Amino acid sequence: MRRNDREITDNDVIEAFIAKEQIIRIAFCDNGDIYIVPVNYGYINENGNYSFYFHGAKAGRKYELSKTSPKVGFEIDGNYELLEADVACDFSAKFQSVIGTGTLSLVEDTSEKIKGLNTLMKQTTARPEWSYEDAMINDVAVFRLDVEKMSCKAK
Secondary structure (H helix, E strand, C coil): CCCHHHEECCHHHHHHHHHHCCEEEEEEEECCEEEEEEEECEEEEECCEEEEEEEECCCCHHHHHHHHCCEEEEEEEEEEEEECCCCHHHCEEEEEEEEEEEEEEEECCHHHHHHHHHHHHHHHHCCCCCCCCHHHHHHCEEEEEEEEEEEEEEC
16 A cells, blocks of 8 residues: 555454445456446455455356456445545545455355345345345355455545
């Protein structure tokens, strides 16, 4: 990180930020092209090891790349506030972001799929437990992103 004075290292501050946001952007490398997709997420932090869960169709570019290019980048941003000025180049912004890399996998185990979907729904609704019909569980793809590197920055 170029601006060490903006780095956030307090794990409680980082987790509080991740806990309140709703969208994570996943970046894939697709045969030399970059493909970035925003998705809703839920997360689990087990002793400082983060896993993000999200869902999607069992078809399409995201699904195929998750199988062929599981090394991904990710980004979450928020707390944006424009800082106005009298001169265009003096405008700035306050913000917070988390960026990192990790390995993506498709969740096949039914109990972990339910865990992942409940984690996602808790992030979105604050309600931790939901029920799912078997057909829905079978039809949906649940993805787990295991974080390998992550940093947080704020201005």
